[in-house]
Amino acid sequence: xxxxxxFSDLSWAVSVLMxxxxxxxxxRVQQEYDESFLMSSREGAExxxxxxxxx
Amino acid sequence: xxxxxxxxxxxxxxxKKVLSPIHIWGLxxxxxxxGEYMGWNFSVAKGGALGxxxxxxxxxxxxxxxxxxxxxxxSTVAAAGGQYTQAKHIIGPLMAFNxxxxxxxxxxxxxxxxxxxxxxxxxEVAGNFGVANLDPRPFAFLCIMFLAWLNYRGVFITLTFxxxxxxxxxxxxxxxxxxxxPWSPGVVLxxxxxxxxLPYGWIGIIAAFQFGMWYYLGIEGTCQAAEECRSAARSIPxxxxxxxxxLVIAASLTWYICSGLLPWEYLGQATTPLYDAxxxxxxxxxxxxxxxxxxxxxxxxxxxxxxxxxxxxxxxSRDRYMPPVFGAVHPRYRTPYxxxxxxxxxxxxxxxxxLLDQIITFSILSxxxxxxxxxxxxxxFRRLWPLGSIHRGYIHPFHPxxxxxxxxxxxxxxxxxxxxxxxxLLAIMAFFIIASLWFSLHRxxxxxxxxxxxxxxxxxxxx
Numbered sequence: 001x002x003x004x005x006x007f008s009d010l011s012w013a014v015s016v017l018m019x020x021x022x023x024x025x026x027x028r029v030q031q032e033y034d035e036s037f038l039m040s041s042r043e044g045a046e047x048x049x050x051x052x053x054x055x
Numbered sequence: 056x057x058x059x060x061x062x063x064x065x066x067x068x069x070x071k072k073v074l075s076p077i078h079i080w081g082l083x084x085x086x087x088x089x090g091e092y093m094g095w096n097f098s099v100a101k102g103g104a105l106g107x108x109x110x111x112x113x114x115x116x117x118x119x120x121x122x123x124x125x126x127x128x129x130s131t132v133a134a135a136g137g138q139y140t141q142a143k144h145i146i147g148p149l150m151a152f153n154x155x156x157x158x159x160x161x162x163x164x165x166x167x168x169x170x171x172x173x174x175x176x177x178x179e180v181a182g183n184f185g186v187a188n189l190d191p192r193p194f195a196f197l198c199i200m201f202l203a204w205l206n207y208r209g210v211f212i213t214l215t216f217x218x219x220x221x222x223x224x225x226x227x228x229x230x231x232x233x234x235x236x237p238w239s240p241g242v243v244l245x246x247x248x249x250x251x252x253l254p255y256g257w258i259g260i261i262a263a264f265q266f267g268m269w270y271y272l273g274i275e276g277t278c279q280a281a282e283e284c285r286s287a288a289r290s291i292p293x294x295x296x297x298x299x300x301x302l303v304i305a306a307s308l309t310w311y312i313c314s315g316l317l318p319w320e321y322l323g324q325a326t327t328p329l330y331d332a333x334x335x336x337x338x339x340x341x342x343x344x345x346x347x348x349x350x351x352x353x354x355x356x357x358x359x360x361x362x363x364x365x366x367x368x369x370x371x372s373r374d375r376y377m378p379p380v381f382g383a384v385h386p387r388y389r390t391p392y393x394x395x396x397x398x399x400x401x402x403x404x405x406x407x408x409x410l411l412d413q414i415i416t417f418s419i420l421s422x423x424x425x426x427x428x429x430x431x432x433x434x435x436f437r438r439l440w441p442l443g444s445i446h447r448g449y450i451h452p453f454h455p456x457x458x459x460x461x462x463x464x465x466x467x468x469x470x471x472x473x474x475x476x477x478x479x480l481l482a483i484m485a486f487f488i489i490a491s492l493w494f495s496l497h498r499x500x501x502x503x504x505x506x507x508x509x510x511x512x513x514x515x516x517x518x
Contacts, residue, residue: 004186011193015200022207022396029386038383040067041373043134043282043510 070135071389073211074284079277079294081218082362084301085355086162086273088224089169091302091309092329092352094269094415100323101475102263103254104314110260110267111306113464118271120461121426122299123451124433126292129278130448131440132510133287135391136370137278137363138425138432143374144510145436146428148502152376152494153487154428158279158367161421163398164414165273166202166360167405170195171414173353174406176327176346195406199399202358206365206395209388210283217358220351225305227348231333232308234341235316243336244315251319264471268419270306273356274298275425279363288448361402365394374507376498416476420483423468430462439515 029038098107125138134140139158143151174191181189205213235243253259277295284290309329313322316332325331333345369391373382385392405414437454451457472480 002186004181004184004189008190008193011197015193015196018200018204019399022204022392025207026392026396029392033386035383037068038386039373039379041069041382041384042067043136043140043370043373043507 068384068386069389070283070384070391071210072283072285074214074280074290076290076293076297077218078211078214079280079284079290080298080301081214081221081355082280082359083274083277083295083298084225084305085217085221086165086276086359086363087271087298087302087356088221088305089172089352089356090269090272091228091305092224092349093172093327095266095306095309096313096322096325096328098263098266098269099314099319101255101266102259102261103252104250104310104319104322106253106255106260106263107267108307108310108314110263111270111310114264114267114270114468115303115306117268117426117461117464117468118274118302119299120457120464121275121429122295123457124429124461125275125278126295126449127447127451128432128436129281129291130288131445131512133281133284134370134510135279135282135366137281137367138275138429139367139370141278141432141436142428143507144512145432145439148376148499148504148507149491149495150428152371152498153491154425155367155371155376156487156490157421157425159364159371159398161418161425162273162276162360162364162367163402164405164418164421166199166357166364167402168414168418169353169357169360170198170402170406171409173198173350173357176350176353180346192407196403198354198357199361199402199406202354202361203395203399203402205358206361207385207388207390207392210280210362210390213358213362214280217355217362221355224348224352224355225301227344228305228308228312228329230344231329231341232312234338235312235332235336237311244312246315249316249318250314254319258474261467261471262474264468265419265475268422268468271299271302272419272422273359273363274302275422275429276359276363279366282366288446292449361395361398364398365391368394368398375502376494413479416472416479417483420472420476420480423465423472424483424487426461427465430458430465433458433461439517440512441516444513444516 098110102110128141129137132140132144136155137158139151139155142154174195177194178189178191205216237244240246274295277298278291281287281291313328313332316335317328322328327349330345330349333341368381371377372379372394381394381397383393434455442450
């Protein structure tokens with residue numbers, strides 16, 4: 001088995017490993033955190049809080 | 056499952072504000088610079104070497120207008136989503152939905168094209184070592200997965216990486232420029248022998264405009280990072296405008312090097328023109344530098360595209376224009392991780408179709424539709440929120456000239472595209488009409504209309 005074939009097979013393997021890691025991490029986060037917290041990001045939130053502080 | 060569920064704290068989670076102007080430069084130039092290494096030269100086939108240079112500068116004008124308009128509006132709307140967010144605030148939901156679709160499609164297709172080329176480059180290297188017909192797909196797959204993983208892990212590391220490889224690719228062009236001794240015409244460079252006027256006349260120049268977009272396509276992506284900048288009002292205008300200057304320099308040098316070394320008939324169909332130009336010089340160091348820079352420019356472009364497409368998709372979902380599940384932020388890395396993950400299979404499927412020219416054409420057309428909107432957007436923005444009514448980090452000069460010029464130049468490029476790719480132009484128009492109908496008749500009822508406008512802007516003039 002030549003270098004390029006090994007490189008090619010390694011590319012598949014590393015790619016699949018990274019995909020599995022990301023899917024696992026996504027699942028883990030979903031288990032550990034409340035969904036409403038994960039989706040609580042608001043556009044312009046900092047600008048809003050700055051304005052509220054000014055008041 | 057024994058993991059303890061952490062209750063929702065009172066604070067909101069947000070994307071991480073860690074970016075500075077160099078990251079914005081790296082993002083904008085990184086997406087585009089690959090166009091200098093490949094793609095721009097198809098304009099030579101349409102209009103000859105001189106036609107390509109005219110296209111480079113005229114389209115440079117189009118993108119300067121884009122950069123100025125984007126910088127002004129984004130310096131007031133410090134939110135992910137870029138032009139989508141601008142359209143939502145200034146024009147309305149239907150336009151915003153369409154603009155976000157242009158962005159997601161343009162960047163995802165461009166990412167797929169970059170990954171395909173990355174695979175093809177490694178296949179070519181393997182061919183040079185005597186391994187014929189090596190499958191390029193694992194390398195394209197690795198390119199997408201590695202960069203998606205990087206984007207998943209954090210925006211700072213992602214765009215720092217982009218800055219480094221983009222800077223290398225830009226410096227490489229300057230090194231090769233000095234390497235071909237531009238101060239001694241006729242020694243290495245042979246412009247006088249290789250440039251033969253306009254082979255297809257003025258219509259050739261117009262036709263060259265479409266591929267002239269490759270010199271700059273994607274610079275507008277800088278504003279996708281607005282929500283992650285430490286100071287968007289400073290970073291976005293500084294990063295975008297310096298990026299635009301970098302690109303005009305890189306584009307002009309690229310044209311000068313290639314048109315002085317390669318006949319226009321060859322240049323017009325070359326896959327990697329800068330690398331081919333380095334090969335003509337017989338200089339080993341130039342070939343090595345150009346090859347590495349070509350690979351880096353590809354990676355930088357794909358990396359920036361993943362960053363931008365995921366932010367556009369994230370913003371759409373956060374406003375419920377798309378299923379809200381993609382509007383989640385990772386609690387540790389503070390990235391739109393579900394959007395990054397969701398777009399991977401789409402990019403991989405585009406990359407594996409191997410329809411590179413079709414993918415590129417659709418990417419250009421999606422971008423062009425977005426630019427057309429910007430001119431309308433700018434006119435309305437200045438009318439509804441005149442100077443002084445809202446804090447602007449940057450005010451672009453000579454309004455409304457840039458907006459009018461942008462609209463006229465976009466119209467000309469539509470005509471140029473129609474000359475070469477009329478059916479694709481009509482197909483993508485039909486796609487967006489169907490998508491608009493779907494949004495209006497089905498999806499819009501899920502949008503929480505009041506929640507999407509959170510920017511503390513004053514009431515628009517006349518309302």
